[in-house]
Amino acid sequence: MPTTDVPPITLSASVPRQLDALVVGLAEASDAEILIGLPEDVAKSLSKTTGLEPIALARRFGASAKPGRTALLAGPAGLRVVVVGVGPIDVTPEQVRRAVGAAVRLVAGLPASAPQVVAISLETAEPQVIKGAAEGALLGAYSYRPATGEAAGISQLVLVSPSRKPEARQALDLAATTAKAVNTARDWVNTPANLLYPESFADDARQLARGAKIGIELWDDKALERDGFGGILAVGGGSHRKPRLLKLSYAPRGARFHLALIGKGITFDAGGLDLKTADGMYTMKCDMAGAAAILAAVTAIAELGLRIRVTAWAAMAENMPSGTAFRPSDVLTMYGGKTVENGNSDAEGRLVMADALAKASEEKPDLVLDVATLTGACMVALGERVAGLMARDDQTADLVLDAAEAAGEQFWQLPIPEDARPKLESKVADLKSTGDKYGGALTAAAFLSEFVPTDIPWGHLDIAGPAFNSGAAYDYTPSGGTGAAVRTLIALAHALAN
Structure with a gap:
């Protein structure tokens, strides 16, 4: 019987304080690139530590708005900050699904002493984009592990969204059920x-x-x-x-x-x-x-x-x-x-x-x-x-x-x-x-x-x-x-x- 399940995923109006990793976006807007979802306190800490604005720091480590391009930054108190390209600012659900999947997959593959709590902060509000982000996270966290395999890399996912509408919760639940089914099929095939x-x-x-x-x-x-x-x-x-x-x-x-x-x-x-x-x-x-x-x-x-x-x-x-x-x-x-x-x-x-x-x-x-x-x-x-x-x-x-x-x-x-x-x-x-x-x-x-x-x-x-x-x-x-x-x-x- 397939044993891999999806980690629990929840909605939050703000970035939780107890985190191991934070995923934020880098998007194309007009003729510039902008960071999406980076909390002010994290941004200030990065600037204070490195002397660079967060977007300049991210670019130094290879970040760009190219969809799926990732860069890993060392945030405050051991927080891992993943900057992922999402393409144009007017995102589609699939753009977000791919970007979040790439970022969470990166986090899941990092060495860690214990399974990690990961937050995704991309200012998602529309139900279909919330569903895309959640599916990307849950599918990106997947790894086939036979019965003797290593412990899971991610223990919990938090999707940061300003939406409190019932449709947002419904989108999240649909994403979780869908991802669970996809991962079941993956396990069988593997x-x-x-x-x-x-x-x-x-x-x-x-x-x-x-x-x-x-x-x-x-x-x-x-x-x-x-x-x-x-x-x-x-x-x-x-x-x-x-x-x-x-x-x-x-x-x-x-x-x-x-x-x-x-x-x-x-x-x-x-x-x-x-x-x-x-x-x-x-x-x-x-x-x-x-x-x-x-x-x-x-x-x-x-x-x-x-x-x-x-x-x-x-x-x-x-x-x-x-x-x-x-x-x-x-x-x-x-x-x-x-x-x-x-x-x-x-x-x-x-x-x-x-x-x-x-x-x-x-x-x-x-x-x-x-x-x-x-x-x-x-x-x-x-x-x-x-x-x-x-x-x-x-x-x-x-x-x-x-x-x-x-x-x-x-x-x-x-x-x-x-x-x-x-x-x-x-x-x-x-x-x-x-x-x-x-x-x-x-x-x-x-x-x-x-x-x-x-x-x-x-x-x-x-x-x-x-x-x-x-x-x-x-x-x-x-x-x-x-x-x-x-x-x-x-x-x-x-x-x-x-």
């Missing part, structure tokens, strides 16, 4: 595959859901075989760790909209018989990030009490090579009876997703969204920080894009062109799982669309790029699992709730 496999992943998610008003249904390998989930069984057939399908249902009284979320939960992807390279295999514990996102999101949606029905389906399997592994050219009978010729055993995610999509569609939801680290082709097209979005109609795409913008996540709409489906023609089955080498993300989406009836709005989120950060941490994004798509799904549920 857990080594020998510790997180279909059975343990399902158990973790069930344990998390038991604390909320969520219904739980689980298919083990015997139930999967009984009910005809041929895709999940085929992909999981090469591993001694048996596959699972987990359904979490949140159905509050009065909900009028039903959102179905399907997540790819490949707990490790060796590629099956179409074996990956050693380098390509190393980070494949992250191939369950889609399932992690939807499971964390539905739990947060339930915790927030949003009036929307949400059903999450996580298709979990381990894709390994063995004498019982499925083969290229095998014909699989999927849930619902459609047959698929397997084109490549390393294109396994779409097979487990197809089963779950077909099953979820039987409930006739108002919207179906699937989330998956599905294709390297999407990463080639959009890079490592932008996720792909494909949908049957622009209205569905616009709903997701609007939610992503509100959440501060980057998605880009890609087409499902008319020539994608013909590439999936098979001589021995209803369709083939793969096309040619061109437009792999698009043909994957075309394949998935075959398992959702055309009268149900459907969208596909390919998060292969942003789900795992193999490089250095930046802004509020750590190395490793990022929790991609969780914020967007929660924002979407907010928009659709009645």
Whole structure:
């Protein structure tokens, strides 16, 4: 079970006196740069000690208004003062989220004898900016620590704001619940595959859901075989760790909209018989990030009490090579009876997703969204920080894009062109799982669309790029699992709730 939680965060009208670190901003205003949120007593102490005005001192240590640029100053009585660039003075929530994330991440990584109390003083007043600042702080404080890891770097966060409106408190609570969900997904993605496999992943998610008003249904390998989930069984057939399908249902009284979320939960992807390279295999514990996102999101949606029905389906399997592994050219009978010729055993995610999509569609939801680290082709097209979005109609795409913008996540709409489906023609089955080498993300989406009836709005989120950060941490994004798509799904549920 993921153990990392977010530190408590509170609102304060002024900077507390008992602090270990203080985050203030440096912004562009007209033709000058100005410090934001530095208390007068701290400013006087810095000037007295150094003989420099605080802004000149900050610049000497590398500060600038460039978003995310940080400088560390030694304040009075051992106080650490972090000056972070926020860009133009008319900030957006995402500007603030990134800036605060970078500053708090810096503090969390500093040596300290005990967990630190950190205040963020950026004169935030608007609810959406308060939410951005709080999320940045909570996400920036994250660090994956296995059970034997070191103590947490930050014990408490204080967000300084002049606002006393109820909307400010609501924004803070929403940020805390959202960040907790993101960090839960990050923990799952970061857990080594020998510790997180279909059975343990399902158990973790069930344990998390038991604390909320969520219904739980689980298919083990015997139930999967009984009910005809041929895709999940085929992909999981090469591993001694048996596959699972987990359904979490949140159905509050009065909900009028039903959102179905399907997540790819490949707990490790060796590629099956179409074996990956050693380098390509190393980070494949992250191939369950889609399932992690939807499971964390539905739990947060339930915790927030949003009036929307949400059903999450996580298709979990381990894709390994063995004498019982499925083969290229095998014909699989999927849930619902459609047959698929397997084109490549390393294109396994779409097979487990197809089963779950077909099953979820039987409930006739108002919207179906699937989330998956599905294709390297999407990463080639959009890079490592932008996720792909494909949908049957622009209205569905616009709903997701609007939610992503509100959440501060980057998605880009890609087409499902008319020539994608013909590439999936098979001589021995209803369709083939793969096309040619061109437009792999698009043909994957075309394949998935075959398992959702055309009268149900459907969208596909390919998060292969942003789900795992193999490089250095930046802004509020750590190395490793990022929790991609969780914020967007929660924002979407907010928009659709009645």
